[in-house]
Amino acid sequence: MSDPLPIPLKESRLANGLRLITVVDRTAPIATVNLWYHVGSKDERPGRTGFAHLFEHLMFQGSANVSKAEHLSLIESVGGSANATTWLDRTNYFATVPAEWVELILWMEADRLGTLLAALDQANLDNQRDVVKNEKRSSYDNQPYGTAYLELLALAYPKGHPYHHPTIGSMEDLDAASLQDVRDFFATWYAPNNVVLTVVGDIDEAEIAAAVERHFGGIAANSELPEHPDLALSAPLGGEIRKTVKDKVPDPRLHLAFRAPVLASPDLPALEIACQILAGGRGSRLTRRLVRQEQVAQDAGLSVLPFVGGASLVVGSATLRPGANAAKLESLFFEELAGLAAKGPTPNEMERARALIESEEMSLRSDPESIADQIGMYATLLNDPGRINRDLAIYQAVDAAAVQRAAALFSAENRVVLWYEPIEQAVGETA
Amino acid sequence: MSGDGMSAQRPGPGSPREYRFPRSVEHLTANGLRIIVLPMPARPLASVQLLLPGGAALETASNSGLTAALARLLTEGGERHDADQLVEASELLGAKIGAEAGWESVVIGASLPASRLAGILDLVAEIALAPRVPDREVDRVKALRLAAIEQSQASPRARASEALITEIYGASAAYSRPMGGTRESVAAISRDALMERHALLLGAGVPTVVIAGELEAAEVIRTVESSPLAQLRASAPAAPTAADAPSDGGAGTAAAPRLLLLDRPGSVQSELRIGKVGRSRLDPLFYAALIHSEVLGGLFGSRLNRVLREEKGYTYGAAAGFEFRRGRGPFTARTAVESSVTAPALVEARAQIASMTPQPPSDDELNAARQYLRGTFPLRFGSASPVAGAVAGLVAVGLEPSELDRFQSAIDSVSGAEVARVAAALDAETERIVVVGDAATVAAPLRDAGFAVEVHGDARGA
Numbered sequence: 001m002s003d004p005l006p007i008p009l010k011e012s013r014l015a016n017g018l019r020l021i022t023v024v025d026r027t028a029p030i031a032t033v034n035l036w037y038h039v040g041s042k043d044e045r046p047g048r049t050g051f052a053h054l055f056e057h058l059m060f061q062g063s064a065n066v067s068k069a070e071h072l073s074l075i076e077s078v079g080g081s082a083n084a085t086t087w088l089d090r091t092n093y094f095a096t097v098p099a100e101w102v103e104l105i106l107w108m109e110a111d112r113l114g115t116l117l118a119a120l121d122q123a124n125l126d127n128q129r130d131v132v133k134n135e136k137r138s139s140y141d142n143q144p145y146g147t148a149y150l151e152l153l154a155l156a157y158p159k160g161h162p163y164h165h166p167t168i169g170s171m172e173d174l175d176a177a178s179l180q181d182v183r184d185f186f187a188t189w190y191a192p193n194n195v196v197l198t199v200v201g202d203i204d205e206a207e208i209a210a211a212v213e214r215h216f217g218g219i220a221a222n223s224e225l226p227e228h229p230d231l232a233l234s235a236p237l238g239g240e241i242r243k244t245v246k247d248k249v250p251d252p253r254l255h256l257a258f259r260a261p262v263l264a265s266p267d268l269p270a271l272e273i274a275c276q277i278l279a280g281g282r283g284s285r286l287t288r289r290l291v292r293q294e295q296v297a298q299d300a301g302l303s304v305l306p307f308v309g310g311a312s313l314v315v316g317s318a319t320l321r322p323g324a325n326a327a328k329l330e331s332l333f334f335e336e337l338a339g340l341a342a343k344g345p346t347p348n349e350m351e352r353a354r355a356l357i358e359s360e361e362m363s364l365r366s367d368p369e370s371i372a373d374q375i376g377m378y379a380t381l382l383n384d385p386g387r388i389n390r391d392l393a394i395y396q397a398v399d400a401a402a403v404q405r406a407a408a409l410f411s412a413e414n415r416v417v418l419w420y421e422p423i424e425q426a427v428g429e430t431a
Numbered sequence: 432m433s434g435d436g437m438s439a440q441r442p443g444p445g446s447p448r449e450y451r452f453p454r455s456v457e458h459l460t461a462n463g464l465r466i467i468v469l470p471m472p473a474r475p476l477a478s479v480q481l482l483l484p485g486g487a488a489l490e491t492a493s494n495s496g497l498t499a500a501l502a503r504l505l506t507e508g509g510e511r512h513d514a515d516q517l518v519e520a521s522e523l524l525g526a527k528i529g530a531e532a533g534w535e536s537v538v539i540g541a542s543l544p545a546s547r548l549a550g551i552l553d554l555v556a557e558i559a560l561a562p563r564v565p566d567r568e569v570d571r572v573k574a575l576r577l578a579a580i581e582q583s584q585a586s587p588r589a590r591a592s593e594a595l596i597t598e599i600y601g602a603s604a605a606y607s608r609p610m611g612g613t614r615e616s617v618a619a620i621s622r623d624a625l626m627e628r629h630a631l632l633l634g635a636g637v638p639t640v641v642i643a644g645e646l647e648a649a650e651v652i653r654t655v656e657s658s659p660l661a662q663l664r665a666s667a668p669a670a671p672t673a674a675d676a677p678s679d680g681g682a683g684t685a686a687a688p689r690l691l692l693l694d695r696p697g698s699v700q701s702e703l704r705i706g707k708v709g710r711s712r713l714d715p716l717f718y719a720a721l722i723h724s725e726v727l728g729g730l731f732g733s734r735l736n737r738v739l740r741e742e743k744g745y746t747y748g749a750a751a752g753f754e755f756r757r758g759r760g761p762f763t764a765r766t767a768v769e770s771s772v773t774a775p776a777l778v779e780a781r782a783q784i785a786s787m788t789p790q791p792p793s794d795d796e797l798n799a800a801r802q803y804l805r806g807t808f809p810l811r812f813g814s815a816s817p818v819a820g821a822v823a824g825l826v827a828v829g830l831e832p833s834e835l836d837r838f839q840s841a842i843d844s845v846s847g848a849e850v851a852r853v854a855a856a857l858d859a860e861t862e863r864i865v866v867v868g869d870a871a872t873v874a875a876p877l878r879d880a881g882f883a884v885e886v887h888g889d890a891r892g893a
Contacts, residue, residue, distance in 0.1 A: 065441070076802075077798070098809070101445075143586065251578060295571060355523055358544065
């Protein structure tokens with residue numbers, strides 16, 4: 001295809017350090033507002049895990065001029081939708097509204113950044129602590145295999161490393177969170193010089209810039225914004241780490257993690273293509289071999305979780321077919337990974353991967369929310385918002401040799417092997 | 432920090448922008464294939480959805496899951512391509528081709544660059560007209576479905592939802608069963624039955640292809656006309672079934688409503704479900720029912736979520752609403768709560784559902800729901816795939832694409848009295864209650880709260 005027109009990014013910065021990026025996109029009468037705060041679970045102190053995420057909840061509990069729980073209701077009542085997510089490296093808030101309401105969202109975001117502590121009280125904290133504990137129960141503890149990613153992080157990063165503990169935190173630490181802890185966290189990290197604000201849609205850029213100045217301009221920067229913790233890993237994994245979890249699951253499932261290059265690494269795109277070739281849909285190597293030919297698995301997956309420091313992770317999984325042999329599933333999985341590392345992808349696989357990448361790029365570009373999110377990520381984590389316009393060329397330039405090189409990390413010295421097994425089976429094994 | 436410098440004055444709206452759902456252009460081929468094209472400027476990723484009428488609503492208890500199995504097997508190859516060749520050919524076009532069963536139809540779909548439309552039409556037609564359905568893959572699809580049933584029984588969420596529909600609908604009703612089928616019905620699936628089902632799929636009404644994206648309508652129609660898709664023929668619709676017949680099983684009494692408690696020993700949460708027979712998509716009160724659902728259990732500030740999450744902290748979220756199908760789909764309320772508050776949470780959830788009649792939605796509630804549905808309407812249709820999907824969904828239940836043109840005005844004109852009629856009609860339906868949780872912890876408090884609790888064992892018979 002002919003290369004798409006570049007997404008027209010316009011960047012500016014307020015005196016207090018807030019970074020604003022706007023993109024005019026008039027294909028639909030909507031606008032999306034997306035904020036990336038550079039704070040995540042990596043920035044939590046020991047004994048206070050789950051804080052960044054608990055805090056994300058409190059951001060919806062009102063500020064000086066927005067009452068408790070009004071934030072989302074107000075957005076819905078103008079015909080918009082909003083949410084937020086917390087991850088190891090960042091916290092992200094986003095709302096999409098009919099374009100005529102975009103300034104209301106900017107005002108609300110400024111109000112909670114400028115005045116959250118005016119509304120924060122013990123009752124709000126207690127209520128949202130309960131909500132988050134129920135989120136942990138329903139999304140992790142009470143789901144079959146629901147704790148797998150908590151286990152993988154703990155196994156792939158050493159104790160004490162900022163990525164060792166999960167974003168959801170522990171029940172004990174959530175219980176220990178005091179109002180003062182929460183206030184300190186806000187005062188430390190929620191500052192205009194620690195956020196990227198991206199607005200995409202049917203907007204007037206000058207009007208947005210003026211509104212952002214009007215609403216955010218008076219919020220003081222934090223001149224003592226701390227450094228993020230050191231993410232360096234002192235040593236490679238240095239061998240296979242293996243664990244078995246007995247759980248209330250119907251069938252055994254294999255979970256894997258490999259340490260991988262960080263987000264900024266030029267090797268990451270080739271690794272993503274390697275994962276696509278190995279596990280992206282019905283034509284992928286793992287699905288063909290494990291699910292269709294050998295019929296040892298119900299499913300097979302492999303994908304990159306990119307992080308900024310130390311190491312990213314490639315995580316994989318496959319659920320054993322009832323009656324199939326777990327050892328065989330595991331060895332076939334590794335055989336496919338090793339096969340790509342040994343011989344590289346075929347020309348047909350590369351051609352298919354490139355065609356799918358092109359479609360994905362088109363899909364991204366038809367969604368203002370995705371455009372804003374991608375820009376926010378690249379600006380926050382790579383200091384390079386313009387990367388969004390180079391991505392297609394970067395991915396299309398990956399060649400078979402690069403994919404083969406990327407697959408070299410799928411080695412026995414660099415993997416975490418985590419099996420979930422039904423509790424019942426444990427009894428059978430001892431018989 | 433104080434509010435100094437922050438403006439208490441909330442910005443109002445700027446000048447409103449019009450939204451129009453993409454206009455459709457239609458054409459009927461000589462054989463009766465209906466072509467609907469929705470040109471969308473600046474949307475180079477096109478969507479193709481071929482809708483074959485005659486979905487899982489036609490199934491009986493003994494062949495339940497046959498339609499879903501057939502849909503999975505369509506992508507296992509056709510006359511010219513085996514399964515691997517098919518996926519390779521579609522990926523070379525930048526597309527992932529898939530087929531999915533619904534209650535009213537089977538849809539074969541793909542998203543791909545608009546410039547490659549002709550190539551995908553060949554593949555879609557090939558698997559629609561003459562799928563291979565190889566024996567080996569039949570066995571594999573059956574085995575995977577049986578394993579998936581065990582997986583869903585282990586998931587408290589899925590187990591609760593499946594038990595609820597079995598409670599709501601009678602055993603003869605297709606809606607009483609999971610679309611993928613039951614252990615017994617899946618085990619009985621044969622290649623012959625699948626091929627018969629496929630023949631019915633080609634002879635159960637008007638096939639329709641919906642194509643959206645940066646395309647020129649007349650050119651798309653020419654492309655479809657000259658593709659093998661044009662071999663698809665219209666026929667008389669299949670005889671409808673009573674897919675939505677309600678259950679006549681006991682529901683307990685008003686003082687002691689029956690509650691089905693599915694034991695999950697050691698569960699740290701209880702999954703709560705309350706359900707009734709709901710409304711059809713063809714119901715004249717459809718738009719009023721949408722508003723009703725938003726007020727009760729859709730919006731973040733809905734009655735259920737406000738009380739159960741934001742006031743009580745019982746849950747991460749609570750929701751309720753209608754699922755609209757050609758027949759009367761279910762109305763369900765759903766939440767997951769910490770085990771120790773199971774009884775008070777259930778009492779509170781029922782109270783909120785019941786509140787809709789004595790305390791009809793306020794003007795604020797009605798306006799919030801109207802604005803939300805109006806305003807988020809264009810948000811749903813940024814790309815070609817949901818546009819084609821929405822049109823295919825309407826066609827499947829016998830409505831016209833123009834229904835989407837009037838969505839926003841129809842929402843605006845819903846009155847409080849119409850919402851009250853929805854609530855009153857819902858009150859009159861038999862209530863069904865399912866809880867999945869640790870019976871040792873929750874059964875006694877539920878009995879104390881007045882429920883006629885019927886405990887069923889672990890899914891695996893433990």
